[in-house]
Amino acid sequence: MRKLTVALALLATVVAAPVLAAEVGAKPDRQAWSFSGPFGMFDRAQLQRGLKVYREVCASCHGLKYIAFRNLVQPGGPGFSDAEARAIAAEYQITDGPDDTGEMFERPGRLSDHFPPPAPNEQALRSRFGGALPPDLSVITKARSYESGLAIGLLDFFRQYQEHGADYVYALLNGYEDPPADVEIDGAQAWNRYFPGNRIAMVPPLSDEQVEYTDGSPQTVDQYARDVAAFLAWTAEPHMEARKRIGFQVMIFLIVFAGLLYFTKKKVWADAHA
Amino acid sequence: MSGHETFQPQNKALAWFERRLPVFGLLHSSFVAYPTPRNLNYWWTFGGILSVMLVVQLVTGIVLVMHFVPTSAGAFDSVEHIMRNVNYGWLLRYIHANGASMFFLAVYIHIFRGLYYGSYKDPREVLWILGVILFLLMMATAFMGYVLPWGQMSFWAATVITNLFSAIPLVGDAIVTWLWGGYSVDEPTLKRFFSLHYLLPFVIFGVVLLHVWALHVVGQNNPDGIDVKSNKDTVPFTPHATVKDSFGLICFFILFAWFVFYIPNYLGHPDNYIPANPLQTPPHIVPEWYFLPFYAILRAIPSKLGGVVAMFASIAVLVFVPWLDTSKVRSARYRPLYRQFFWILLIVCIGLGYLGAKPPEGGYVIAARLLTAYYFIHFLVILPLLGYIETPKPLPASISESVLKKHAGAPAAAGAVRSPERNG
Numbered sequence: 001m002r003k004l005t006v007a008l009a010l011l012a013t014v015v016a017a018p019v020l021a022a023e024v025g026a027k028p029d030r031q032a033w034s035f036s037g038p039f040g041m042f043d044r045a046q047l048q049r050g051l052k053v054y055r056e057v058c059a060s061c062h063g064l065k066y067i068a069f070r071n072l073v074q075p076g077g078p079g080f081s082d083a084e085a086r087a088i089a090a091e092y093q094i095t096d097g098p099d100d101t102g103e104m105f106e107r108p109g110r111l112s113d114h115f116p117p118p119a120p121n122e123q124a125l126r127s128r129f130g131g132a133l134p135p136d137l138s139v140i141t142k143a144r145s146y147e148s149g150l151a152i153g154l155l156d157f158f159r160q161y162q163e164h165g166a167d168y169v170y171a172l173l174n175g176y177e178d179p180p181a182d183v184e185i186d187g188a189q190a191w192n193r194y195f196p197g198n199r200i201a202m203v204p205p206l207s208d209e210q211v212e213y214t215d216g217s218p219q220t221v222d223q224y225a226r227d228v229a230a231f232l233a234w235t236a237e238p239h240m241e242a243r244k245r246i247g248f249q250v251m252i253f254l255i256v257f258a259g260l261l262y263f264t265k266k267k268v269w270a271d272a273h274a
Numbered sequence: 275m276s277g278h279e280t281f282q283p284q285n286k287a288l289a290w291f292e293r294r295l296p297v298f299g300l301l302h303s304s305f306v307a308y309p310t311p312r313n314l315n316y317w318w319t320f321g322g323i324l325s326v327m328l329v330v331q332l333v334t335g336i337v338l339v340m341h342f343v344p345t346s347a348g349a350f351d352s353v354e355h356i357m358r359n360v361n362y363g364w365l366l367r368y369i370h371a372n373g374a375s376m377f378f379l380a381v382y383i384h385i386f387r388g389l390y391y392g393s394y395k396d397p398r399e400v401l402w403i404l405g406v407i408l409f410l411l412m413m414a415t416a417f418m419g420y421v422l423p424w425g426q427m428s429f430w431a432a433t434v435i436t437n438l439f440s441a442i443p444l445v446g447d448a449i450v451t452w453l454w455g456g457y458s459v460d461e462p463t464l465k466r467f468f469s470l471h472y473l474l475p476f477v478i479f480g481v482v483l484l485h486v487w488a489l490h491v492v493g494q495n496n497p498d499g500i501d502v503k504s505n506k507d508t509v510p511f512t513p514h515a516t517v518k519d520s521f522g523l524i525c526f527f528i529l530f531a532w533f534v535f536y537i538p539n540y541l542g543h544p545d546n547y548i549p550a551n552p553l554q555t556p557p558h559i560v561p562e563w564y565f566l567p568f569y570a571i572l573r574a575i576p577s578k579l580g581g582v583v584a585m586f587a588s589i590a591v592l593v594f595v596p597w598l599d600t601s602k603v604r605s606a607r608y609r610p611l612y613r614q615f616f617w618i619l620l621i622v623c624i625g626l627g628y629l630g631a632k633p634p635e636g637g638y639v640i641a642a643r644l645l646t647a648y649y650f651i652h653f654l655v656i657l658p659l660l661g662y663i664e665t666p667k668p669l670p671a672s673i674s675e676s677v678l679k680k681h682a683g684a685p686a687a688a689g690a691v692r693s694p695e696r697n698g
């Protein structure tokens with residue numbers, strides 16, 4: 001027992017060790033996402049609104065290179081019809097070629113095309129923002145997270161919380177505020193509570209009434225941010241619904257199978273213990 | 275390898291084949307008639323679980339390779355292509371990525387099982403050392419696999435770990451350049467890691483065969499750590515061990531499926547969804563969870579060379595455990611002092627894992643040094659001394675007696691303390 005006490009004392013030193021302040025932003029709050037939890041699924045209308053926000057606001061600076069227009073029709077996504085997706089694609093001009101004379105040419109988008117990039121190359125994009133790069137948003141909700149500490153982290157295993165990235169994007173878009181009085185900031189930057197280091201080269205992209213919603217949802221920054229974050233959760237994990245659905249079937253199968261094996265095992269071993 | 279029965283094929287064709295290559299007899303004697311101790315508990319199901327996990331990694335890995343592009347420009351995109359466009363590609367990749375973690379979870383349980391029940395002792399030293407080799411091969415395989423998706427953590431973990439070799443005096447820098455195939459981690463590094471990541475699992479497969487062979491020569495240890503004396507002490511592998519192992523495996527798969535289908539990125543690092551960027555170092559470079567205790571040991575030592583030596587020594591010391599442990603009794607069940615130190619060691623290893631995830635500053639470093647020191651003291655000082663100062667509890671006379679006692683609730687048989695070793 002004395003050894004155990006020593007071990008616990010050692011462990012206490014570990015846990016009490018000073019916490020280091022790295023350059024991190026404020027911790028985002030958790031949101032009630034429709035797609036969280038074992039049965040959580042995407043809200044089609046929300047994904048469609050999120051796409052609208054992306055196309056009308058974010059797309060001028062951020063790419064979405066892993067998403068093709070055909071994905072918009074795919075089950076488990078925003079649920080557009082084939083014709084609707086074709087119409088969206090056709091609104092874009094895609095560079096194709098070379099043609100028979102060796103020239104590149106522009107043509108309207110098709111289902112197989114991907115969302116076009118905001119600039120022909122990274123340098124062109126960076127030069128618009130004083131060297132900062134607006135990242136491609138396809139997997140952004142899996143590429144961002146925040147620390148919740150050991151206890152909450154362990155709890156997240158049981159309640160299957162995986163929506164940290166969406167929380168962050170939502171918080172970031174709502175996180176603009178005036179810089180502290182003693183901080184100088186130039187016009188190309190803004191102050192954001194949630195961005196690591198707070199100085200962000202993305203000036204507030206959203207404002208109320210900026211994007212028109214036809215389904216009666218509120219036209220507020222808060223709602224836009226929520227919708228686009230949900231949309232980006234889908235672009236990062238387009239097969240999430242299939243994954244959870246198959247997962248449920250697999251779980252049921254495994255649990256029933258384990259039960260059968262358990263009783264078989266008991267029967268087989270009954271004589272071995274007698 | 276004498277079983278309860280021998281294999282006598284009834285089918286003519288089978289008998290013809292068997293006379294020429296007795297492969298079915300080998301399978302039968304190894305996995306059907308093979309006698310297993312009657313008192314094995316569920317900690318003994320992890321060997322089978324590990325074998326299945328190896329096959330899972332091989333099968334998913336081979337299909338992933340069909341779609342993976344091992345170039346610095348193409349790797350990240352190809353993994354996203356697998357996740358999005360390949361039929362059930364997301365499933366393959368999530369099984370493979372989480373499968374590596376489950377593989378390590380199983381191997382850690384397997385190793386600590388061995389430490390608890392003294393499975394490394396005479397006559398199982400070679401079996402144990404083959405296990406340590408398997409562990410090293412797994413670490414190399416998983417490390418190189420983690421580099422393949424070519425995310426930020428892939429790139430920077432590769433940089434940090436390969437850089438360790440520069441600590442070697444005189445030739446260090448030359449070795450690192452040779453490992454990289456250039457002057458930094460780049461496409462040549464990715465390509466050689468890809469090649470070796472494909473190769474090593476097959477080497478593992480070969481060593482697993484040796485490991486199982488060695489096991490079947492000396493027989494399994496058991497929770498009482500005493501030798502099998504008669505047929506009454508064993509049950510045939512099939513159906514007894516087969517059904518028990520299957521039950522253990524399926525329970526393990528429930529945990530596996532929990533990760534794969536519901537929290538597939540729980541164990542991963544978000545930075546690995548950012549494409550590798552040689553110009554931008556992530557604020558904290560952390561390895562996968564299963565390397566964290568070793569990472570803590572590496573950083574606990576103030577000198578780079580010292581850290582590297584300590585890290586490798588922490589694994590190498592396991593090779594010598596059969597000789598460092600001087601006790602004649604195998605199982606911690608009958609070793610009241612060792613049992614306590616076992617649990618302390620486990621807590622220390624978990625503590626090291628926790629520290630490996632923390633930045634190497636302030637109190638974390640001090641704690642990591644203390645725990646590192648304790649880790650080595652356990653193996654180099656405590657383990658040898660215990661054999662001399664500890665009075666073991668009386669051992670049961672035989673496995674069957676101990677099983678019957680447990681199930682009948684009969685009073686303890688007063689078996690004298692004997693040396694169970696060296697009597698086959």
Ligand code: HEM
Nearest residue numbers: 331332335336338339342367371374416419420422423475
């Ligand atoms: C000992 C068994 C193995 C272990 C422990 C292992 C481990 C890993 C790990 C940790 C990753 C990174 C996963 C990620 O974060 O995306 C990976 C990726 C990969 N592995 Fe393996 N692996 C094993 C066997 C194999 C085999 C046998 C093959 C092929 C023959 C293979 C092919 C691949 C490929 C193509 C990738 C890159 C795709 C991806 O990142 O998902 N692996 N492996």
